[in-house]
Amino acid sequence: MSKSLSPFTKQQLLPQEEKLEILKRKGELFIGIPKETAYQESRVCLTPDAVSALVSNGHRVLIESGAGNNASFSDRDYSEAGAEITKDKAKVFSCPMILKVEPPTLEQIGLINPQTILISALQLKTQTKKYFEALASKRITALAFEFIRDDDGTYPAVRSLSEIAGTASVLIAAELLSDQKDGNGLMFGNISGVPPIEIVIIGAGTVGQYAARSCMGLGANIKVFDNSITKLRRIQNNLGKPLHTSTLQPKNLTKALKRCDVVIGALRGTNRSPIVVSEDMVKTMKKRAVIIDVSIDMGGCFETSEVTTHKQPTFIKHGVIHYCVPNIPARYPRTSSVSISNIFTPYLLKIAEDGGIENSLRFDRGLKNGLYFYHGILTSKPVAEWFDLKYSDINLLIF
Template sequence: MGDGFFTPFGKHELIPQEEALEIMHKKGSLKIGIPKETHFQEKRVCLTPDAVSVLVANGHQIIVESGAGDGANFLDNEYSEAGAQISYNTQEVFSQHIILKVAPPSLEEIEYMKSKSYLISALQLSVQHKEYFNLLMSKKITALSFDDITDESNNHPVVKILSEIAGTSSILIASELMSTTNQGTGLIMGGIAGVRPTEIVILGAGTVGQYATKAALGLGASVKVFDSSVSKLRNLQNHIGQRVFTSIIQPKELGKAIMRCDVLIGAIRGTGRTPTIVTEDMVKNMKTGAVIVDVSIDLGGCIETSEITTHNHPTFEKHGVIHYGVTNISSRVSRTATKALSNFFLQNLIEIADYGGIETFIKREKGFRNGIYIYKGILTKKIISDWFGLPFNDINLLIF
């Protein structure tokens, strides 16, 4: 440069450069198969007819297996009128490029899938077998667990949706079980003037606990919430918007509360198996006819006497206490759960198309990428690798 003018840049750096413009993605057309759920007592479906109508209007092809929406009271003709193709051939539905379902597919259903296709479903790791993963990998399928998808705040939106439903439902279920028509004690959930309100103990201040607390307070019940995290208890207080009894989990304080309560809701979550918080001796000290709803039973349960039950036979009695241990509570209100899931999937499917396809979306969206456990036949989750002794690779090393 000339004398008397200093710059830290070299001459070549000051020459005007060409502007790099962002290349717009060409919108892709998606071919989505929605099979009928065959998992025991699974009544939900991933997309409502309204969501299908939006996707079809955007140029996407949706093939719905006949009867897929029956469990949530969505009929075939509703899907047909929304623009979906109704298929009576299960293999045809599973031959689509993207398979969208609630429960993970069976081995027979995986056989129907085309090589290098995409699967979006729950994983349910605790009940899976090694051959499930081996079969997916042999067909070079990219499989994604919607439970593990995260948002910009690193929360799990699908888990949160289902937890909200489970929390509210747990109180309504307990209310039913206390009625004399269900051989309960005949108490109303809440209270009326001059009568002591129902006493409820909730273990866990996460999303399930928050919504259970909100529902119980709304009905007029007296609520006590226990958790091992002070910050979670504080968040619950802020979420509820009113003062409610909260306490760190201490055996003596918890034991007294459980002994006096009419309803005990188990909503503790762990990273693996749910820790046992309530011992059998504590249950023995509960009132005769008291009700336990262990929402965390799908991960082992936080109450020692809990056992897994079904929607057909949801309860059993032990030590004079009624126990409810259904693992899939949201399927009990399948239409509401379907609408909530559909809202989530519709938004993501539209974004996938806007990016030009699911492959580009995976590369650009870290939260969506977090849900992938098999990428083009390669296992990408260490927890699955440790569980079943399978080799794995980091997803981030495979896509770039």
């Protein structure tokens, strides 16, 4: 009888021990933090306390000298926290992982090594096609922190900065109302025998909620307008106090604008903020009343709005003071830096704990939501549609 032919050896046919997947070894991060060079950008991604937490977990942080100066964090603060300080910008950009607040310029992308991990804001509406082509040529893996999503579906970076913008809008309004700033000399505050000032807030999202909370604490009368009944109900519940709310009906809004001393515009749109306050409506407002257009970065919700800067933040039109600075949180760089750092630090520690960004992206849907480049492959559909570029579904690349 002929011997049967088998594709397996006798050893291979014997029962084998079960092989279990071994957990990935904890990764060590080497993070570079360059000094921000964008106009009027004074924030920094990590505070000295955050650097200390990372260094104590075995990671390295290289910071460009002076990166935290505008946020009142000195090189010495970072050095004592365990960071390495350098004046060589190229050395910082050569780190395997780079953290920035603003997206890097084309010149800075030229300094980045291939296969680097970049975490920064994306600011889609300010970008060009060349920016994405430059990232692709360097095979960079890039995450936009404003698109990273929490387990509850919220965007922590956007929410934190919106909280700052909402509170700041009231502080700015209080300053502009004073006689020193060409205002009408009114003061926020529930002063005995003095009628409280009238505030109109357009938009009941996070910015509107924190603006309303600050106004309420200062004793002002508040009227909140939004077309979402759900948001109006939520702001009532979150503030725990009855307040005047209304949908955006022109008649009611015009009536409120005639009487108010301050109006805060915090209405966002999908592509552009809807203009809900016409020029004719602005003309009916009190002389030296104040408009704070927080949504100016999305086009603004006042027809009379024009983009201003932190150096020249206001202009007067039809007798009304307009404040239309797009980047309000940068006015308070230390608070904003701490807020951004609180978001970055847990994610960085988790990426290291997971054994690298590959594993984190595999299991963390919220982090994956912020990814727009994976080893030079565009993975964001909105970016691809906006700039007419090819993209690949990240779920086909990571599984």
